Amino acid sequence: MDIVYAIWLRSIKRYLRSKSRIVGSLGMPLFFMLVLGFGLNSIVRVPGMEGDYISFLIPGVVAMSVLFTSVFSGIQIIWDKQFGFLKETLVAPVSRLEIMLGQTLGGATTAVIQGLILMVFALFIGLEPTGVTGFVIAVLFMALIGVFFTAFGIAIASRMEDMHGFQLIMNFVIFPIFGLSGALFPIDSLPAWLRPLTLADPLTYGVEGIRYGLTGAAQVSPVICLAVLAGCAVLMTAVGAYLFRKISV
Amino acid sequence: MPAIDVHDLTKSFDGFVAVDGISFTIESGEIFGLLGPNGAGKTTTIAMLATMQRPTSGAATVNGHDIVTDEDGVRRSIGIVFQDQSLDEELTAYENMDFHGRLYRIGGEVRRQRIGELLALVRLEDRKDDLVKTYSGGMRRRLEIARGLLHEPTVLFLDEPTLGLDPQTRNHLWEYIERLNAEKGITIILTTHYMEEADRLCDRVAIIDRGSIVAEGTPAGLKASIGGDVITIASPDPDAVAGLLTAPWVSGVERRDGQVTIRLENAEEHVPGIVTAIHQRSIGITSLAVRKPTLEDVFLHYTGRTIREEEASGREAMRMFHRAGRR
Numbered sequence A: 001m002d003i004v005y006a007i008w009l010r011s012i013k014r015y016l017r018s019k020s021r022i023v024g025s026l027g028m029p030l031f032f033m034l035v036l037g038f039g040l041n042s043i044v045r046v047p048g049m050e051g052d053y054i055s056f057l058i059p060g061v062v063a064m065s066v067l068f069t070s071v072f073s074g075i076q077i078i079w080d081k082q083f084g085f086l087k088e089t090l091v092a093p094v095s096r097l098e099i100m101l102g103q104t105l106g107g108a109t110t111a112v113i114q115g116l117i118l119m120v121f122a123l124f125i126g127l128e129p130t131g132v133t134g135f136v137i138a139v140l141f142m143a144l145i146g147v148f149f150t151a152f153g154i155a156i157a158s159r160m161e162d163m164h165g166f167q168l169i170m171n172f173v174i175f176p177i178f179g180l181s182g183a184l185f186p187i188d189s190l191p192a193w194l195r196p197l198t199l200a201d202p203l204t205y206g207v208e209g210i211r212y213g214l215t216g217a218a219q220v221s222p223v224i225c226l227a228v229l230a231g232c233a234v235l236m237t238a239v240g241a242y243l244f245r246k247i248s249v
Numbered sequence B: 001m002p003a004i005d006v007h008d009l010t011k012s013f014d015g016f017v018a019v020d021g022i023s024f025t026i027e028s029g030e031i032f033g034l035l036g037p038n039g040a041g042k043t044t045t046i047a048m049l050a051t052m053q054r055p056t057s058g059a060a061t062v063n064g065h066d067i068v069t070d071e072d073g074v075r076r077s078i079g080i081v082f083q084d085q086s087l088d089e090e091l092t093a094y095e096n097m098d099f100h101g102r103l104y105r106i107g108g109e110v111r112r113q114r115i116g117e118l119l120a121l122v123r124l125e126d127r128k129d130d131l132v133k134t135y136s137g138g139m140r141r142r143l144e145i146a147r148g149l150l151h152e153p154t155v156l157f158l159d160e161p162t163l164g165l166d167p168q169t170r171n172h173l174w175e176y177i178e179r180l181n182a183e184k185g186i187t188i189i190l191t192t193h194y195m196e197e198a199d200r201l202c203d204r205v206a207i208i209d210r211g212s213i214v215a216e217g218t219p220a221g222l223k224a225s226i227g228g229d230v231i232t233i234a235s236p237d238p239d240a241v242a243g244l245l246t247a248p249w250v251s252g253v254e255r256r257d258g259q260v261t262i263r264l265e266n267a268e269e270h271v272p273g274i275v276t277a278i279h280q281r282s283i284g285i286t287s288l289a290v291r292k293p294t295l296e297d298v299f300l301h302y303t304g305r306t307i308r309e310e311e312a313s314g315r316e317a318m319r320m321f322h323r324a325g326r327r
């Protein structure tokens, strides 16, 4: 546990020190929230939902910010590899599993912080707090998204030599995952043939979970969301740990 | 029990043999040097001994722990300073040390105390709360050495500890290394391609070239093994000079860049004779020097090349450039 903590602590310190990264990665989610939110608010009605489009969109954008931050945190292992720091951790008498778990929890924590910062902004443009329980539920789902996608980032980083493949992963994996998740539109409104893809996307359950927490309504039952996403997070952590075991410097 | 015992250790990468069946033993308390040109296989050897790479074949123990079957035992008892930097630049010196201490499960109070002592030893205590990215190359190197000592290893690996440092910093580091060895009895294995470094620091040296050990012994013993003294003569016609040196007391002649290097016993006695012989044939002499052999001559003797020729390939320059770019 000490080792996991040591590595977690390092991630947090690095995150809190990189002000430009914190501000920089707020850019796109805020842009989505403002442009799509205000732009479409008056013309879009979400079927079956009480509120307006902007309160539908906010949970999706929070999930997006958690998604990007955590994938990025996981992939950062490549930098540790390139800057040589990974050797320092790998030559120590600690198990790779401990290193990987520390990194995953660190990434998930920073992703949740990033999501929370975004939620604070959202308060000014229409997010209405539903109470402590709802907030806790939302944070729980954010943490699970964080764990899943940091582990996913680590899994990819363990197989990549340098950052060249990063753009490829963003465009062909992360954006589709985001697009299909129902962060921007209700999944019920998709054509039937796309539905299976949506339901196979782990982020869908995260988005719906956060949406349930923040607005009290969701299109997938929160219990199912929790079960599926938690299962996926555990599975991805196992895959990440397996691939990380084989990393070499 | 020897500190390190290596038997026929081999590492190949896709058929290319980087380390080719080397064997050596290091007694505890020794400073042992692996001396060789770029690409000789020094780092690969260290990487295998430190469990960072698996040997293709052969065996080795470090402090009695097998490097393949008891990785954790090896890791617990060694400290290592890698050839390329391995610090977290976004953390301070203290935080880098603290992280290391936690990784090696050193409890809070002891950890704080040792970090303080070691940072003082490498004279970084005033800068301990500055981010490492603001450090110079020499400061980083000193910090890495301090970090490698934090968990009190009994064997310390130093891979090119002074590469790219200025002579003054290099001298300081040499003093630290000698003190560590003398005061704490730490066994040190270092790699270098600086002859003076091996000569000054090491109790014993193995000369490694293209993956094989070509000679091994104390620096003095190695120099004695190639016989007596060295005379170097620079001349407009080095071939003619070399052609003259056929007397039985000449134990070796090498020619490079307008220079003839002669190895022989009791050089002082033979200088007049050599000079006279060259004059009689009316060959010019630009300069003549008599000296004791250096490890450079030993390397030349065993490999037929100088270590400088190896470096002239520019690979070192490339590497330094690469390292600088990564900072």
Ligand SMILES: Nc1ncnc2c1ncn2[C@@H]1O[C@H](COP(=O)(O)OP(=O)(O)OP(=O)(O)O)[C@@H](O)[C@H]1O
Pocket (backbone or CB within 6 Å): B013, B016, B018, B036, B037, B038, B039, B040, B041, B042, B043, B044, B045, B083, B193
């Ligand atoms: N991972 C690798 N894959 C392929 N070849 C490698 C690998 N690591 C090292 N080599 C090759 O093995 C040889 C020995 O490399 P090594 O780094 O051990 O040399 P070295 O003696 O440390 O040299 P230097 O003085 O430049 O540090 C080199 O030819 C190098 O190209």
Ligand SMILES: [Mg+2]
Pocket (backbone or CB within 6 Å): B042, B043, B044, B083, B159, B160
């Ligand atoms: Mg090397």
